[in-house]
Each structure stands twice: as C-alpha cells, then as structure tokens.
Amino acid sequence: MEEFVWLTFLVSLLAAGVRLATPLLFAALGGITNELAGVLNIGLEGMMIGGTFGAYIGALLSGSEWGGALGGMLAGGLLGLLFAFLSITWRGDQVVLGTGLNIFALGLTSFLFRSMYKAGITQFVPSFQVWNIPLLSDIPLIGQIFFRQVPLVYLAYLLIPIATFLLYKTTWGLKLRCCGEHPRAAETVGVNVIKTRYLALCLSGMLAGLGGTFLSLGQIPAFTEGLVSGRGFIALAAIIFGRWKPLNVALACLLFGVADALQLRLQGFGLPIRYEFLLMFPYLLTLITFVIFVNRGDSPAALGKPYPDQ
Amino acid sequence: MENMPSSVFSPSPALLRARWLNSLQIILLPFGAVLAALIVGAILIALTGVNPFFAYQKMWEGIAKSNYQVGLVLVKATPLLIIGLGLGFVFNSGVFNIGAEGQLYMGALLGTAIAIQDLGVPAWLHVALSLLGGFVGGGLWGLLPGYLKARHNINEVITTILLNYIAIYIVSYFTHGPLRDNPLAEAALPQTPQVQLSSQLPLIWPPTRLHAGFPLGLGLALVLYLVTYRMAFGYKARAVGSSPAAAHYAGMNTTLIMVIVMVVSGGLAGVAGTVEILGVQHRLRDMFSPGLGYSAIAIALMGNNHPFGILLAALLFGALQVGANNMQALAGVPVTIVDVIQATVIFFVAVSAMIRWRASLPRLFRHKGEANG
Helix, strand or coil, rough: HHHHHHHHHHHHHHHHHHHHHHHHHHHHHHHHHHCCCCCCCCCHHHHHHHHHHHHHHHHHHHHCHHHHHHHHHHHHHHHHHHHHHHHHHCCCCCCHHHHHHHHHHHHHHHHHHHCCCCCCCCCCCCCCCCEEECHHCCCCHHHHCCEEEHHHHHHHHHHHHHHHHHHHHHHHHHHHHHHHHHHHHHHCCCCCCHHHHHHHHHHHHHHHHHHHHHHHHHHCCCCCCCCCCCCCHHHHHHHHHCCCCCCHHHHHHHHHHHHHHHHHHCCCCCCCCHHHHHHHHHHHHHHHHHHHHCEEEEEECCCCCCCCCC | CCCCCCCCCCCHHHHHHHHHHHHHEEEHHHHHHHHHHCCCHHHHHHHHCCCCHHHHHHHHHHHHHHHHHHHHHHHHHHHHHHHHHHHHHHHCCCCCCCCHHHHHHHHHHHHHHCCCCCCCHHHHHHHHHHHHHHHHHHHHHHHHHHHHHHHCCCCCHHHHHHHHHHHHHHHHHHHHHCEEECCCCCCCCECCCCHHHHHHCEEEHHHHCCCCCHHHHHHHHHHHHHHHHHHHHHHHHHHHHHCHHHHHHHCCCEEEHHHHHHHHHHHHCCCCCCHHHHHHHHEEEEECCHHHHHHHHHHHHHHHHHHHHHHHHHHHHHHHHHHHHHHHHHHHHCCHHHHHHHHHHHHHHHCCHHHHHHHHHCCHCHHHHHHCC
C-alpha cells in the first residue's frame, strides 16, 4: 500500500514536471537558436510575456486555441523582429536592449489588457485539452507521464530532435553557428550574417511566444500579469547548463520543471518548511546550477558582440 | 565611455568645440528619447480609443495642480534617484546589475528590522542605524553576484535577476512569519509592525508628503559625483568599465573594484528601500515595490550614468508616475503606460551611439556601406 502511494506520487510528479518544463523548453530552444547565431537574448522573458498575451488575443479573436498559438507566435516573433532591428541594424547593446524588451513587454501587455477590461471582468477563451495518444498512453507509468498531455507538450518535445537536426546536421545550421563563432569568416564564405541573425531572433521570438501560449492557454485558460515570472531567465540558465545542445538543454528544462512540480506538491504536504522557501526553490536551484556549470568556456565565441565589429 | 579623462595638455579650440558638441548631444539625446517615448505612448493611448491630448493634459494637471502634487513627485523620485545613483555607478564599471529590485528588498528588510526595535536612542541615531542596516542588507545582496562576476566571470545579469526572485520570497517569509505584525489576529496582513517614531524620516514641506529622504538623495548625488569624477577610485572604476584588460595591465585590482562598485550599488538600492519604509510606508509589506529596481535601470541609462543626469531623469519619471495616476483616474488610461514609456527610453538610449554616429556624418560622405564601418 505504502509503495503504491509513493508510485502514484512519483508518476504525478513526473507528469507535472514534463508539463511545467514545456514553456521553458520552447523558450530555451528559441534561445539556443539566437545564441548559436551570436545574439545574446536577455529579452527571452519579454518574448514569452508577449506570447501569453498574443495567445490570449488570438484565442479570443479566432475562437480556437490554435488561433491562440498563432497569436502567441506572432507576438513573440514581432518582439524578436524589434530586438533584431534595434540590436543588429541600430547596433544597440544586447544586454541593455534585452532588459528594455522585458520591461516593454510587461508594460505593453498590462497596458493593453487593462485597457480592454476596464471593469476588471475578463472573457472566456478556449484552451488546449489533453490528447491521450492511442496505445502509448496505455503504457503503465510512461503513458501517464508522457502521453496524457496537451498537444503543445508533444510539440515541444518533438522540437528537440528537429532542432538538433536543423542546428547541428544541416548546412543551414552550420552557417548559423558560424555566425555565432566567427561572423567575419561566415561573411567571407557568402553567409549573410545580418539576415541569419534577424531570422534567428524571429524564430526565437516565435518559439518563446509558443512557450507563453502554453502558460496562458495550456493549463488554466487565462491571461494574468506575472504569468511568466522569471521563466525566461530560467530558460537562459538551462541553455548554458545544457551547453547549447537541444537534448541536454531539454534535460535541464525537465530538471527545473520537476523542481517546480515538487515544490507545488510539497506545499500541500504540511511539511515544516514555509511555502515561501518552496516557491523560492526553482530559482535557487537555477542559480546554483548556473553558478556551477557556467564557466566551461564553450559558449559561441561571438556571443553578444555586434556585427560588423569596429 | 563618453567622458574621457581630461587631457593634461591644454585643449585646442577644435577639441573644446568637439567636447562642447559632445556634451550637448549627451544632454539632448535623452530628452529626444523621452519625447519619442511620449509619442509612442500617445500612439498607444490613441489605439485604445482615448484622445492622447486629453490624456496627457490630465497627466500634466496631476503633476502641477498643487504643491501637494509637486511634493508627491519628489517623494516618488526619491527611491528612483537613490537606486539610479547606485546603478549609474556600477554601469560605469561595465557591470550590468539588474538586481536592484532584490537588493532593495533585502535592504528594506534589514533596515526595517532595526527601525521597528525600541532602541532608546536619539532619533537621528535610530534613522542612521536603520539606513546603515539598509545599506548592509542591499550591499550583501550585491556582494555575491559582484564576487561571482569579478572572480569567476559569471554573468551578473542572470545571477542578479534570480536573486531578485529569491529576495522577494525571503521578505515574503519575514512579513508572513517572524516579523509579522500581530500574528495571532485572524485578518493580520502580511506586514511588519509600524516602525518606531524615532526612526521615521521627518516631513520637511508640510502639508505635502515630502520627507527627509529627498535631500538625502540630493546629498548622495553630490557624493557620487565627487567620487566618480573627482577621486582616484572613481577614475579607476570608470577605467574598468572602459577596458577591463587595460585597467588590469595598468596595475588596478579590477576584481576588487568590481566587487566594491557592486556592493555600493546594492547598498544604495537597500538604502532606497529603507528610505521608502521610513519616509512613506512606515511598515514593510509583502511585495511592497512596484518594480522600483527595474524602473531605476531606465533612469540610470537615461541619465547617462552621471549623478546629475540621474537626478533629472528621476524627477522626470517621478512626475510621469504621479501624472499617470491622475491620467488613469480621469482619462481611464492604465498607469502601466509608464513602463512602456520607460522601456522605449531604454531602447533609444541603447541605440543612441548609432544615432550620434549617423547624425555626425556629413551628408555628402554618407553612403550605405559606411554604416558597417
């Protein structure tokens, strides 16, 4: 009996971990793309925030959660385009601009949302429902953990091999990584560094926007301010933790997802730990792993440097 | 970076003229940035169906309609000024501390912990001890990321932002737990007891809410100006920002300098948090800051990291906030428009080097390829 309780707990913990890792995973895969192309994107958080709102509006206008996903990608992609314009064409400092983008996205979404609902009553929007994958969802344990999720979760995990293939096995990926390692060399062999970095940032924004979509439409269908609350930064830490390799980064995201699921569950357990410390746990874990794993010196060589350099 | 150390040679007229133009641009650009940001704000307001002229009129009335409102502007500007001074100081050294929010919380926690005790000491001493506590609390919260950055080159942006969340939860724990006012009462709010009368900052312009924290901020601006531009340490700190490698070869202890500027910047954020408690709120509340530490980033950047520029920027954003409250009440425009305006200012300041570069080229010599210089 005792063992059964523990098993149920473990399965529900891991299933929740897989779910909570999803927004991190979308954002982190986006972040890998722009970092490999040489752009440091502190604004990942802001792009996710844009995604949460874009998804809400998209779902509201289209009456469908997939329209919401489109809206989330569009909002994130537009923020990516703005970031690209300011950091590449106008050569602004990437860290300063990223910080600005976070404040911009938070302020703009809150401004628009409050303007829409001055009375404080919001509208219902459709949300993603769980899709049980036939056969696979019947596998004991594994099925419950991985295959009884909303479709965005499957999409996020499908993107891991796709991203690995595109970034590390194709000519396109090689050219993109070249822009992050040695942009001048890339340019001399005919790669358009500016165009590549623009594209990487837009892709990254769209993926982060999907992460935001998951937050507003993947669980409880609602837009609230503070829905993202630092997940963009946790994704940034996961990228470094996973050394820019999609699979390793995904594992890092999964670790943070499970940590989040664990603290949520422990809150209901009546442990002698105050819930404030449980809420703090994912951030603390991220900080510790970040500090331990950060400095192995294999980050893209031209990361954060504007191109063309002076 | 713009403020190179003065040459030991007597400057030529051409150099003087160039320097004058340079200062003019440094002063004009932030104002252009604010103007542009206000235009972006106006477009957004118009999109939500409100006449932007009407909205901005309400904003202006909120700022200037009475002495009370002017006093409120100075009250709002005070924490932004003090945090902004610290951020300008640390940005000058090339360390991008975005952890002021957490440092503010930790400073306010320690400062309040001292301010609520009945120490039986004179008021000036109680205030001084509380502010010192604020400096230590914020300074320690800046020490860790400063040390990690300086000694191990660990990106301070990520560590400071994660420490922000951690600090907010620590304060949440104390206001719900050990420091909670009247914990046995059923409806007790998550806040500390009121600070002792002896530790409250005196009001200096009755009947407005203006308290002694504002002149304290002015004094700190002067001190930071002197340290940054008139003392060897400030010169070294700026040298580390311009070129860490060159500063290192010149025999400076860059690690120590980076740690010190981070501690000072965190400490000032902590002082700002304490001033906000001692002068305005009189209790430490759970989640009491509306993102002051993030707004101050825009203020430091807009003020070009210069103490006097930061003072102007803080006054401007204090006014925008007070005005935005009036605009929300009377024109129905959400106050968060101020965040959009702040972010837009950050964008313009971030690309200002390029704006200046493009503006400085004579038309004849400008062609497409040169932008890639």
